[in-house]
Amino acid sequence: MTNTPSSSSSASTRRAFVKTAALAGMGIALAPRLAAQVGGRRRRYAIVGTGSRSRFYQGAIEKNYADTCELVGLCDLNAGRLELARQRSVTNGAKAPPAYAHTDFEKMIRETMPDIVIVTTMDATHDDYIVRALEAGCDVVTEKPMTTTAAKVQRVQDAVERTGRNVRVAFNYRYSPARTQVKQLLMEGAIGDLLSVDFHWLLNTHHGADYFRRWHGEKKNSGGLMVHKATHHFDLVNWWLGSNPVEVTAMGKREFYTPEMARRLGLESHHERCHTCPEGDKCTFKMDLAANAGLKALYLDQEKYDGYHRDQCVFNPRIDIEDTMNVIVRYDNKVTLSYSLNAFNSWEGYQIAFNGTQGRIEHQIVEQIYVNGTDAVQGGISRGGISTRVIPLRGPATDHEPWVSSGGHGGGDKVLLDDLFLANPPHDPYGRASDERGGAASVLVGAAANRCFETGAPVKLDEFAPGWRKPEYVAMPGRDFPIKMPG
Ligand SMILES: NC(=O)c1ccc[n+]([C@@H]2O[C@H](COP(=O)([O-])OP(=O)(O)OC[C@H]3O[C@@H](n4cnc5c(N)ncnc54)[C@H](O)[C@@H]3O)[C@@H](O)[C@H]2O)c1
Structure with missing residues (x-):
């Protein structure tokens, strides 16, 4: 069941929305199109990293979008998971593609000639495969986080400049209907123009604890939860605000998984x-x-x-990531964000409040319990778990019927897949597609927070990552938005 943008919140077409349409009409590149279909043949994909997440893309290519897409190669450092992925192709009703060891990545590209390489390896290895795929003449779809450090962000951005190829970062959270609805409200100017945001994300002791069992528990692999997990959240704020982060202050500690x-x-x-x-x-x-x-x-x-153990002790001293994090970010439109992430909580999900010149949006999502790699819906939303309320500065609040759809990551997974794999995805007025500039904007906030954890000093992103290329967003209400305040 899907509620579409015809509900109450979209009734008024305001100035910001007109500006948005104008921006898209002018052909301003919010994010690139991936390699077009050549001569009517199917688009060719290779996947590097055949663990849990890769199954999402493999299933999409081999089942939902098989008319226009085909999987031509698989690559991983684990021969067993590679073989499992080949068998999965057969279960999906497709021909099993050839499998390549990680040391044969270029050989795979030479022999299987993919148009697009999908990167679903461990986070800290993303940059290497992105750069090598671009240099071999392919476009890339990478899982979040695009990478884990400021130096690696630079490496990816340099490779995009050098090769002229395209990178898409698969930020599925942007696509979930309830979060798109919040974007719609902000674009309409439902609370005037924005001044500050309070955002609190909670992870429970099922899914949250699981980060401390896996490779994610070491910063050299994942960048810690500030990068691995919060990349979703910082990206959402960047995109909701339509603005880029400028300065980061943060504190982090681990006191539970010890x-x-x-x-x-x-x-x-x-x-x-x-x-x-x-x-x-x-x-x-x-x-x-x-x-x-x-x-x-x-x-x-x-x-x-x-030799990789998926069930390492969550109390092991090898762990060097934080479980309690507080971050303040200043944006280039002067909005300030106050954010927290806690990894040992009673429920999973988030509460966010946007404070504007004309009121406040309070939005909450409660997620179902799940563990990565099992058959449970990943990031699914609990029944009745969404609330979106607009509260004017004076006067009664309005509860907005949530836009909903079923499936993983708040119903965003299917919408994201259409945008990635359809031959001609529909125009998106929300600008949800992200390229490597959006990937950079979100990774850099997390990496800067990690730097703050070490030094205690605020980090200015233009000094931390000199010359980083910034994303563009659809237009949002500006500081000149007229304020209406009943007496
Ligand atoms: N967008 C989302 O909601 C979402 C959800 C889950 C995972 N992810 C992302 O997907 C990626 C994979 O996560 P996962 O849960 O599948 O992890 P996983 O541990 O199940 O799989 C990772 C795979 O990468 C392989 N690998 C590791 N290092 C490699 C290297 N150097 N060369 C080749 N292969 C290598 C491993 O052998 C494994 O098969 C991560 O970046 C993660 O952040 C995103």
């Missing part, structure tokens, strides 16, 4: 991993890989190839 907490929870000690844990019976954070067919096939059965 060896000390294991003892406070009644365990004798932290351990290496759940599968061999001597205290597994009494640990409420135990993950039993063998008990879930999907997790067993994807990870436990493939350990022999790379």
